[in-house]
Amino acid sequence: MMKPELADLCKQLRLAHVVDYVTQQQDEQTQAFVEQLLLAEREGRRRARLGKLVQQAGFPHLKTFEGYVREHISFPVGCTLETLLDMRWLTQRENLLLMGAVGTGKTHMATALDVEACRRGYGVQFFRASDLVSLLQEKFAAGTLSRFREKLKKMDLIILDEVGYVPFSQTGSELLFNVIADCYEQQSVIVTSNLEFGQWTSIFGDTKLTSALVDRLVHHAHILSYTGDSFRLKQAMERIPQ
Numbered sequence: 001m002m003k004p005e006l007a008d009l010c011k012q013l014r015l016a017h018v019v020d021y022v023t024q025q026q027d028e029q030t031q032a033f034v035e036q037l038l039l040a041e042r043e044g045r046r047r048a049r050l051g052k053l054v055q056q057a058g059f060p061h062l063k064t065f066e067g068y069v070r071e072h073i074s075f076p077v078g079c080t081l082e083t084l085l086d087m088r089w090l091t092q093r094e095n096l097l098l099m100g101a102v103g104t105g106k107t108h109m110a111t112a113l114d115v116e117a118c119r120r121g122y123g124v125q126f127f128r129a130s131d132l133v134s135l136l137q138e139k140f141a142a143g144t145l146s147r148f149r150e151k152l153k154k155m156d157l158i159i160l161d162e163v164g165y166v167p168f169s170q171t172g173s174e175l176l177f178n179v180i181a182d183c184y185e186q187q188s189v190i191v192t193s194n195l196e197f198g199q200w201t202s203i204f205g206d207t208k209l210t211s212a213l214v215d216r217l218v219h220h221a222h223i224l225s226y227t228g229d230s231f232r233l234k235q236a237m238e239r240i241p242q
Helices: 004-013 016-024 028-058 081-085 106-119 129-142 143-155 170-183 209-220 232-240
Strands: 095-100 124-128 157-163 188-193 221-224
Touching: 004 028, 081 106, 095 106, 095 209, 106 124, 106 157, 106 188, 124 129, 124 170, 129 143, 129 157, 143 170, 170 188, 170 209, 209 221
Parallel strands: 095 188, 095 221, 124 157, 157 188
Antiparallel strands: none
């Protein structure tokens, strides 16, 4: 009789014919050997999928939480780095809004969480906000915007990094709003920004559009506040000879 663990492995890997073969084998040594082969196959597939997801995500740099400093971050009630890492917010299609000063680790956290999401098999896409707006405008001009938006809808998580650094045209703001509207209650979004919500009108231009966009982002969101000085500036100052 086939061991339950081996049968489960065959099911995971969709190897129906292997099930038939192993069922006919009576000695435990053969089953143990096949089980080791299938475990290696499963791990190989996992690594290959992870590599594909990470490549697809478009991270500018890979980041982890090793050595990550969190003391300057204000988490909302009931939210910690550990609860974020369990990815329940992602399964519940909630958003993360990382707000605060430049250089305080917002992009680092967003990227590290996204890498963890990839490890768990989620589809992730990373964009600098200004790059995404430019890309949306290009797709719109080329007549391929609908196809691109359908591709984005297949992602579990979309990251908009550095919202607030570059103001958008009216068309660009409207196109980005439509992407966020597509995500609402269907996908999770991580946004990093150096501006408070009240200042977002300076980026998106239209007050009503900005209000509607913020409303959709914050409805199911965990908002983290970052304070303190820029880590990059601090590190640069430390390299200056005294």
